[in-house]
Amino acid sequence: MSGKQRWLPDQHGAWAMLAVPFLAGTFLAPRPTWWQLALFGAWLLGYVAAFHAQQWLRLRRNSRNPRAAGRHVRPAQAFGAAFALLALPLAWRFPWLLAAAAAAAPFLAVTTWHAARNRERALLNGLAAVVPACGMLLVALRLGGGDPADGWRPALACLLYFGGTVPYVKTMIRERRSRAYHRASVGYHAAALAVAAWLSPWLAVPFGLYLVRAVLMPRRRPKVAVVGAVEVVASAALLTALLLVF
Structure with a gap:
């Protein structure tokens, strides 16, 4: 090491x-x-x-x-x-x-x-x-x-995204053969999309892509390095969206 x-x-x-x-x-x-x-x-x-x-x-x-x-x-x-x-x-x-x-x-x-x-x-x-x-x-x-009271919407958007990465990453690695985990991850991302769109209609764009990622990526079973690269792009997209929207 x-x-x-x-x-x-x-x-x-x-x-x-x-x-x-x-x-x-x-x-x-x-x-x-x-x-x-x-x-x-x-x-x-x-x-x-x-x-x-x-x-x-x-x-x-x-x-x-x-x-x-x-x-x-x-x-x-x-x-x-x-x-x-x-x-x-x-x-x-x-x-x-x-x-x-x-x-x-x-x-x-x-x-x-x-x-x-x-x-x-x-x-x-x-x-x-x-x-x-x-x-x-x-x-x-x-x-x-x-004022922290003005930051609850972008903070919630962060919570929606990063909370979703927890089950999503499991469907890509440790639980990649679990249909139950995949369904739970997709269901979470669908709910997150609805909440994000309520926070701001513009947030539906990145969160819609996060939902597509949750649906399709586990089926393709990419390498771990690819999973990491996708998450880097997704995180950068979230930061960009937050700064543009709020």
Whole structure:
């Protein structure tokens, strides 16, 4: 395993989920500020630190290799320290960020519980990770002088999309032979299309494409790299749509 692989999480789909809602909130804010850049750094560092801490807990409880958990200690400490260097000044300058962190804490507890029991692929675990990530749109918006009440529609659109990626990706990889999962994924995306169109008729365009993707892609069984590339394009389309619509 290379040094990069030891330090950076291999959950490639998570990076889009971390970035798109935050960037949407940043660019939708009336007064973008450098504080948002600092918060974005803290957000990414906190994710990586939590990832390594959870992997340490998972492997310590479930691995037969006594050294497996140990390789996550230094990354967790390093990224945790870097997170603190950015987070503490932010919390001092904007104490309301502590309330936002408290709101995210139950979701972190859910993902930690699943990691400890080696059930990170569980549907609930994936959905628990999506909610705080999409909530960061509201946090970034407020930090840039916006009213979070004005951000609920783009935040909900993010939740609709990234929530749908959880069952969809399962139909492409681990549950690719499950007709029940495929039907559930298609049903979810159809409902998401209806809600997105209610939020804004223009959102029916990307969400219509997401529905088509959910219907057709599992039948074609493309390679994992192709699945990832499609999701990169889909995430970029969501960000573009949010900035144009809202």
